[in-house]
Amino acid sequence: MFSYRHAFHAGNHADVLKHTVLIAVLDYLLEKDTALTMVDTHAGAGLYRLDGDYAGKSGEAAEGVLRLAEAAAASDTPLPDALARYMTLVREFNRGEALRVYPGSPFVAHQLLREHDRLKLYELHPTDAKTLSGNVAQLDAGRRIAVLREDGFGSATKFLPPPSRRALVLTDPSYEMKTDYGRTAAYVGEALKRFATGVYAVWYPIIPRPEAHELPRRLKTLATKAGKPWLNASLTVKSSRMAAALPGETSRRPGLPASGMFIINPPHTLAARLRPSLARMAQVLAQDANAAFTLEHGG
Ligand code: SAM
Numbered sequence: 001m002f003s004y005r006h007a008f009h010a011g012n013h014a015d016v017l018k019h020t021v022l023i024a025v026l027d028y029l030l031e032k033d034t035a036l037t038m039v040d041t042h043a044g045a046g047l048y049r050l051d052g053d054y055a056g057k058s059g060e061a062a063e064g065v066l067r068l069a070e071a072a073a074a075s076d077t078p079l080p081d082a083l084a085r086y087m088t089l090v091r092e093f094n095r096g097e098a099l100r101v102y103p104g105s106p107f108v109a110h111q112l113l114r115e116h117d118r119l120k121l122y123e124l125h126p127t128d129a130k131t132l133s134g135n136v137a138q139l140d141a142g143r144r145i146a147v148l149r150e151d152g153f154g155s156a157t158k159f160l161p162p163p164s165r166r167a168l169v170l171t172d173p174s175y176e177m178k179t180d181y182g183r184t185a186a187y188v189g190e191a192l193k194r195f196a197t198g199v200y201a202v203w204y205p206i207i208p209r210p211e212a213h214e215l216p217r218r219l220k221t222l223a224t225k226a227g228k229p230w231l232n233a234s235l236t237v238k239s240s241r242m243a244a245a246l247p248g249e250t251s252r253r254p255g256l257p258a259s260g261m262f263i264i265n266p267p268h269t270l271a272a273r274l275r276p277s278l279a280r281m282a283q284v285l286a287q288d289a290n291a292a293f294t295l296e297h298g299g
Contacts, residue, residue: 004174005128010048011061011090011102013285014259016068017235018203019108020086020277021261021270022170025201026112027085028267029168035116037162038109039169041152041187043121045128046106046135050099060255061102063237063287065090069099071284080276105170106132110139119145120159122152153183161195172203181211185218192226192264199265206258208240216262220298223264229299231270233278234260238287257290271297 009015029036048054050061072079072087079087089111093101103111106121113119121136123129129149136145148155152171160167169191173180181204188200204215216232223230236258263270278293285291 004176005054005125006044006104006174007048007052007054008058009060009256010055010104011050011065011099012058012256013060013064013235013237013281014203014205014256015102016064016086016281016285017233017259017278018172018261019089019103019105020082020281021233021263021274022105022108022201023085023089023112024082024270024273025168025199025263025267026109028269029166029199030112030114030117032166034166035118035162035164036113037118037120037159037164037167038113039120039122039156039159039167040105040109041122041156041169041171042173043106043123043132043147043152044104044172045123045131046104046121047093048102048104050102055102061099064285065102066099068281068284073097080280082273083277083280086277105172106136106145110141110145113144115144117144118162120156121145121147122150122156123147124149124151153187157187157191157194160191160198165195165197167195167198168201169198170201170203175205175212178209178211181215185215185222188219188264189222192222192228196226196228197265199263202262204260204262205256206234206236206240206260207256216260219262219264223299226264227299228265229268229297231263231266231297232260232294233263233274234258234294235278235281235285236290236292237282237285239290260294266297271295
């Protein structure tokens with residue numbers, strides 16, 4: 001069940017998309033003083049080494065955040081707002097030019113949340129849950145952050161609605177089990193019933209598998225039936241076809257070609273804020289001529 005470790009993928013193109021969108025949503029929600037609760041149903045370990053064994057082996061950050069940092073340093077054209085904000089936040093975890101540490105969603109959120117906001121973190125992998133607890137303990141955040149070693153799909157709706165009636169829920173499973181797609185849609189459906197005005201953000205992979213294609217459609221249906229606005233942003237960095245093996249290689253691992261973020265009840269400013277940043281991501285993180293982005297919204 002637990003072969004997925006986010007440490008292999010930290011800072012890849014999917015994290016660039018997910019965390020740029022997350023920061024843009026949080027920035028907007030935190031313009032209001034009223035307390036915000038953020039629930040992260042699949043939190044991961046919280047912090048990752050980009051110069052450690054896991055990231056080194058996969059090389060995914062090299063084609064994600066590290067490529068973006070290099071491109072930004074080499075260009076006279078500044079990054080668009082949302083992407084610049086993301087790069088600045090990642091840099092806050094690093095001293096000097098080299099990026100060695102990458103913040104996962106719990107630390108991205110903690111960096112932005114205020115004293116009176118709350119963060120509920122779910123992580124089921126025994127090692128990652130322990131690492132997450134250790135990383136969070138160093139923040140000395142007291143009751144502001146709760147780490148729960150529980151099923152994020154199981155009990156995370158219990159925090160909805162929070163007393164302040166303002167919440168952002170990030171659902172970012174590994175989808176290593178096919179059932180994660182159906183469980184994500186069921187979770188969002190249940191959460192919307194309990195708390196229709198919450199903001200729901202779901203990351204999903206775009207891969208040739210029917211459940212993956214279905215998920216954004218199911219989320220759109222849920223939003224439409226609830227009469228709520230939605231936004232769907234996707235980033236493709238390469239074709240989803242398996243690359244041909246080069247002489248001497250037995251096979252070529254395709255890697256993740258594309259992913260998306262689906263938001264229910266997005267900030268009304270989000271589409272305009274994201275568009276130039278998505279265009280730059282598609283340009284800088286392209287791995288072949290199929291690189292592109294999409295941005296739709298409705299409701
Ligand atoms: N949200 C993190 C970030 O952006 O930095 C990355 C999360 S990673 C894609 C998914 C995590 O969910 C993994 O660490 C995995 O161990 C954990 N996980 C898998 N099934 C879970 C479940 N049912 N409840 C909570 N966590 C789960």
